[in-house]
Amino acid sequence: MADSKFKYIGEGIVGAAAIAVVLLTPLLQARLAKWGATDAEVRHSLPGDDLVPHPKVGYTYAITINTPAAKIWPWLVQIGQGRGGFYSYEFLENMVGCQIHNADRLIPEFQHLEVGDGVRLHPKAPPLPVAAIEPGRVIVLYAGEYAQNAITWVFFLDELDEGTTRLIARFRFDCKPSLGNMLGYGFFLEPISCLMQRKMFLGIKRRAEAGTSS
Numbered sequence: 001m002a003d004s005k006f007k008y009i010g011e012g013i014v015g016a017a018a019i020a021v022v023l024l025t026p027l028l029q030a031r032l033a034k035w036g037a038t039d040a041e042v043r044h045s046l047p048g049d050d051l052v053p054h055p056k057v058g059y060t061y062a063i064t065i066n067t068p069a070a071k072i073w074p075w076l077v078q079i080g081q082g083r084g085g086f087y088s089y090e091f092l093e094n095m096v097g098c099q100i101h102n103a104d105r106l107i108p109e110f111q112h113l114e115v116g117d118g119v120r121l122h123p124k125a126p127p128l129p130v131a132a133i134e135p136g137r138v139i140v141l142y143a144g145e146y147a148q149n150a151i152t153w154v155f156f157l158d159e160l161d162e163g164t165t166r167l168i169a170r171f172r173f174d175c176k177p178s179l180g181n182m183l184g185y186g187f188f189l190e191p192i193s194c195l196m197q198r199k200m201f202l203g204i205k206r207r208a209e210a211g212t213s214s
Contacts, residue, residue, distance in 0.1 A: 034059065034060050034061070035059075035061050035062075035194065035197075035198050036061055036062040036063050036064075036198075036201070037060045037061055037062040037168065038062070041060060041062050041166070041168055042060045046138075046154050046156050046168070046170050047132055047134075047138050047140050047154060047156070048131060048132060048140035048142060048152045048154045048170075048172075049152075049154075049170070049172070051131065051140070051142045051144070051150070051152050051172075052142075052150045052151070052152045052172040052173070052174050054174060055172035055173055055174050056173060056174055056175050057171075057172075057173040057175070058170070058171055058172040058173060059170070059171050059193070059194050059197070060168065060169070060170045061168070061169045061170075061194070061197050061198065061201060062166055062167065062168045062169075063166070063167050063201040063202070063204075063205055064164060064165070064166055065164075065165050065166075065167055065204070065205045065208050065209060066163060066164055066209055067163065067164075067165065067208050067209050067211070068159060068162060068163060068165060069136055069137070069157040069158075069159040069165045070136060071208050071211065072157060072165055072167060072204065072208045073135065073136045073157065074106045074111060075087070075106070075204050075207050075208055076139065076155055076157070076167075076204065077110070077111060077112070077113055077135075077139070078103065078106065078107050078110035078111060079119060080110075080119040080120050080121075080127075081098055081099060081100055081119075081120035081121055081122060081123060082099075082120055082123070083103075083107070083110045083119070083120075084102070084103035084107055084110055085100045085101055085102035085103055086100060086102065086196070086200050086203075087102050087199070087200050087202075087203025087204055087207065088100075088102070088196045088197075088199040088200040088203060089195075089196060089199055090102050092196075093196075096122075097122065097123070097124070098121065098122050098123070099122075099123050102203065104207065113130050113133055113139065114130065114133060115130050115131065115132065115133060116129060116130065117129070117130045118130070119141055126143070128141040128142070128143050128151065128153060129141065129142060129143060131152075136157065137156070137157055138154065138155065138156045138157070139154070139155045140152065140153075140154050141153040141154070149173060149174060149175045150173070150174040151171075151172070151173050151174075152170070152171070152172045153169070153170075153171050154168075154169065154170045154171075154172075155167070155168070155169050156168040156169075156170070167201060167204065167205075169197055169200075169201070171193060171197070
């Protein structure tokens, strides 16, 4: 129990330090916006791109997971606050009241999503609705008026062969053009989201490759 608590807090401290470094390093922010993704993956259109065609803020992330897409999908489909969590910096998320509990097992009751369902980021915030879903392949979360802004968060599984899959995420955010929005979202939301996404991908990779299923 003590070791688990130490790891929980330790990961939070590491995450906070990483966020501080990125916020103070604009050049690093630019590199972080396409962590793990090839130029071709960044350029490649994904389902949901048309929902936010002219994003002010956005990133494309990718990671290679050495397992079939079918082994990754169950971890992906159960994401969300009040569900399986986001496999990211749980300590930091809970510092702002997210009440996240990252699952280390597959949860049967959260293995189904359909269009119109919502994925929560915070218990007091409106959920991101599922706009499109193809089991084993893609989840498109979209809110056209999320805090008066348009957001898409897309997860795409590209199976290269029987034992190798690329997991790609794309976040697109459109806001009203103002100095406050560009500073707040461009210099704070995007880099913080990128770091949380990176940790999430590493968490999914670890769980999927371990083959834990119960």
